[in-house]
Amino acid sequence: MHFVIDRDIFVQNVNHVSKAVSSRTTIPILTGIKIVADHEGVTLTGSDSDISIETFIPLEEGDRQNVEVKQEGSIVLQAKVFAEIVKKLPEQEIEIHVQDSFVTTIRSGSSVFNLNGLDPDEYPRLPVLEEDHVFRLPQKILKDIIRQTVFAVSTQETRPVLTGVNFEIEDGILTCTATDSHRLAMRKVPVEKNDDELQFSNVVIPGKSLNELSKILDENEELLDIVVTENQTLFKLKNMLFFSRLLEGKYPVTKNMIPKEAKTSFAVHTKAFLQTLERALLLSREGKNQVINLKTLGDGVVEVTAITPEIGKVTENVATQGLEGEELRISFNGKNVIDALKVVDSESIHIAFTGAMSPFVLSPTDHDQSLHLFSPVRTY
Amino acid sequence: MHFVIDRDIFVQNVNHVSKAVSSRTTIPILTGIKIVADHEGVTLTGSDSDISIETFIPLEEGDRQNVEVKQEGSIVLQAKVFAEIVKKLPEQEIEIHVQDSFVTTIRSGSSVFNLNGLDPDEYPRLPVLEEDHVFRLPQKILKDIIRQTVFAVSTQETRPVLTGVNFEIEDGILTCTATDSHRLAMRKVPVEKNDDELQFSNVVIPGKSLNELSKILDENEELLDIVVTENQTLFKLKNMLFFSRLLEGKYPVTKNMIPKEAKTSFAVHTKAFLQTLERALLLSREGKNQVINLKTLGDGVVEVTAITPEIGKVTENVATQGLEGEELRISFNGKNVIDALKVVDSESIHIAFTGAMSPFVLSPTDHDQSLHLFSPVRTY
Known part of the structure; x- marks a missing residue:
């Protein structure tokens, strides 16, 4: 195998397939990246047997020449050190040449690496899937x-x-x-x-x-x-x-886990509510339990509190839209609700409770394509 | 103690004094930040008994009012949780008020924290140094x-x-x-x-x-x-x-450790030489020994190599300026030389050797205000 390749596109592809390679595998050949050069281009493969990634670098794309294959062939090279080497090579052009007994020369400018490769025939084949x-x-x-x-x-x-x-x-x-x-x-x-x-x-x-x-x-x-x-x-x-x-x-x-009806519900600004919970978590996290309490007050206001007796307490009143239903006191894992609020893209969210001991639902107010469900925490 | 302070300037100062606070101290009061408010402004102190940092926030600076002190006094608050709280407070203004038995209220917008403080009289005094x-x-x-x-x-x-x-x-x-x-x-x-x-x-x-x-x-x-x-x-x-x-x-x-004379010496471009050694370290690091070898060739060229038998070998020829003196083969800890090259601000460096078994000196070519000395590594 012998080819000359553009460094930037090669680095990008080596990084992609490296994501599938685990250093903790028990199968030595899987610590490597398989490189195949043929008349169409260069194919790279990485795998940890759970994930396999195969990328293909065509000889040319549009006006740009990516690769010049001088001799077809294949090799397996240690993924970790190989990925670091190609990233640090000095010139834009990299030449890769397999010599005898799988020793592979990587040359760029005045830099010459000789790496001990592994037999590409020992690399497992990727599955061929039925595309039904x-x-x-x-x-x-x-x-x-x-x-x-x-x-x-x-x-x-x-x-x-x-x-x-x-x-x-x-x-x-x-x-x-x-x-x-x-x-x-x-x-x-x-x-x-x-x-x-x-x-x-x-x-x-x-x-x-x-x-x-x-x-x-x-x-x-x-x-x-x-x-x-x-x-x-x-x-x-x-x-x-x-x-x-x-x-x-x-x-x-x-x-069937998702409650259809609500006993208490309100809407609230996503980012403001996230920040309120993050402040509350500062205190409950110190107590290691991550519990945040929520209580409905009058006039559309809910109170968020968190307490760690040794450290102190935080209280914050939050203005909601359309608070309706029964009075409620509920406690929940603040970290879990924060995780969900962080991935909501909508400006405001709706929260629907079915009592202090039942799961509650958080969803965007502007569409019904996503939903988050939480179990409350028993605090007494 | 009772004052109202601008959040940005307070956060900055709390962060500064927090750098001196260690969570692993055996002296409980030192896990805190001491806050003193008086008629001139607010003083913050953090200490781990090795390092102490004291910052002062004056009532006003130029046109800007930083602090309004409503009642003088002092308190010690847990550094870690306090620093996180002030960073996350919702409004630009923060009110801090010490209540009975050192309980301290921190208020900003609708957010109200009550933290258990410690007795400021127990906080150690900073040394008063003779300024001779x-x-x-x-x-x-x-x-x-x-x-x-x-x-x-x-x-x-x-x-x-x-x-x-x-x-x-x-x-x-x-x-x-x-x-x-x-x-x-x-x-x-x-x-x-x-x-x-x-x-x-x-x-x-x-x-x-x-x-x-x-x-x-x-x-x-x-x-x-x-x-x-x-x-x-x-x-x-x-x-x-x-x-x-x-x-x-x-x-x-x-x-007296620094050799005055050189048996072999050359100058080289700092950044290019750094990159050459970083590439060589990729291989020697895999062998856990970080050894890089250098050999003088003819015509002002030196050869840099590193080998880890299981993985492979790297060779790179480096063009130098003014290579003179005896032929040389030397091995050194590559990581140590790389560390030094990274802090050199000059474009080129001079390296002076006094034989394969003696320390060598690396210094900028354009001034004599800095110098790095390295012991070679014995490889046989």
């Missing part, structure tokens, strides 16, 4: 979905299925749900499909995969194809394939 | 001195005196030296003095104090007074006093 179940989303929308749900997945391995986000399509609507059993985040979007009949449920994508995918996605309207199979999913971008395994197990049915 | 030994430096110069020396102090407590930077004045020249016994960084500047006769030596300021001081210093030409006593030093800025204890013990005499 495919739908389409703009990159930006998928990035939003991930941002607005993935923070709520469980970090505990006691119920592995809760460490992922559940994807479902019914009647042309994609519903994505994450819950750690104390809070739930849900986001809906209409999908563009290849097949109008597409329906599926219980497709649970690991939170870690979605976080890595999100770093690669751009904030643009470009559509990407999402392929779903029994135990794998594939996100197809221009010149990039992102594979993730799916989590096994039955995701809980969350639809 | 005083000299003056522009803030920017002191910031440069710290940046160019403090990285080289020892992090090991086996020889405590080496964890500080040694300040000496002789013939109107301040010399600051740091060494961990493998490398040494030295910076000289002429000082403006109150007293032309001022001379001192073995004033060793802890590296930690200098790092905190550096965060407070501005990049400007404003002069600050530096007071030196037997076991304390005091940096006097406008509206701020920064005290540090000095390290006990005899600082090694470093003057």
Whole structure:
């Protein structure tokens, strides 16, 4: 294998596939990046067996020449040191040349690296997926979905299925749900499909995969194809394939958890309410319990308080819009509500309570495509 | 105590004194910030007994009113939570009012905090220093001195005196030296003095104090007074006093360590040489030893190499100016030389060797006010 490549585009692609490489793998070959050069361009692959990323650098794009392949071939190089080396090379042009017994020379300007490579034939093949179940989303929308749900997945391995986000399509609507059993985040979007009949449920994508995918996605309207199979999913971008395994197990049915009616409700400015809770959390966090209390007062005002006896107390009155229903005192995990408020893009939110001991719902006032559910905390 | 203060100026001052407060102190009162309000303004103090910082906020500055003191008095409040609270308060005006038994109300807009304070009479008094030994430096110069020396102090407590930077004045020249016994960084500047006769030596300021001081210093030409006593030093800025204890013990005499003559020497472009060593370190770091090798070739060229047998090898030829003297092969700790190159402000540096087993000197080519010394590493 022997090729000359543009440093900037190479660095970008090496960084992308590196996201899939774990240094803690028990399979030595997976600590490497597989590089294949052929008559069409250069293909890079990284994998930790949960996530696999493949990117393709074509010989040229528009007027720009990316790569000149002098001899086809392939090699596997240690991902961590290789990614650092290409980033620091002195010149715009990088020459990569595999010598005998997988030793690979990387040359740029007066800098010459010789790295011990690994046999590319030992690198596992990526799965070939049946593309029966495919739908389409703009990159930006998928990035939003991930941002607005993935923070709520469980970090505990006691119920592995809760460490992922559940994807479902019914009647042309994609519903994505994450819950750690104390809070739930849900986001809906209409999908563009290849097949109008597409329906599926219980497709649970690991939170870690979605976080890595999100770093690669751009904030643009470009559509990407999402392929779903029994135990794998594939996100197809221009010149990039992102594979993730799916989590096994039955995701809980969350639809029925969401209360339909409210006993007490109000609307409030999202950012102001977030800042109020952040101030309150300063005190409850010191007490390690993160509990914030909310009480309805008269005249559309609610009182937010937090107490840690050794340190002190904070009280703040918040003006709401349309406070109605029963009087209420409730306590909740302030950090969880803050996490949700941070991902709400709407200017104001609506909160609906069904009593001090029942879950409550937070949702934007201007659309019904997202929703957050919280269990209250018992304080007596 | 009762006053109303501008949030921005208060936050800035609370942040400054917080730098002296350690959460790991064994003296409970020192986890707090002392606040004193009197007819001149508000004084804040933080201390961890090694470093003490006192700042003063005058009632008004120019046209701007900072503080309105309604009742004089003092209090001690937990530094960590107090600093976070004032930063997050909603309005530009903050009211602070001490109630019974040291409970302190902090009010801003609709936000009301009640914090349990501590008895200000229990807060230790700051030392009153004899101002016999005083000299003056522009803030920017002191910031440069710290940046160019403090990285080289020892992090090991086996020889405590080496964890500080040694300040000496002789013939109107301040010399600051740091060494961990493998490398040494030295910076000289002429000082403006109150007293032309001022001379001192073995004033060793802890590296930690200098790092905190550096965060407070501005990049400007404003002069600050530096007071030196037997076991304390005091940096006097406008509206701020920064005290540090000095390290006990005899600082090694470093003057004689610096070789006067060279057997091999060359000059090289600082940034290009830094980048060459950073690339070489990528490989030697993987081998955990950080060793980089340098060899003189013909025609003013030196070869830089690093090897980690499991990973690979890097070779880079560097063009030098004025390479002269004996042929040389030498190995050194690459990280140490990189640290030094990063703080050199001059465009090119001169390196002077006295053989493969003797210390070598790195210095800017355009002035003689700074110098770095390194021990070589024995590789066979």
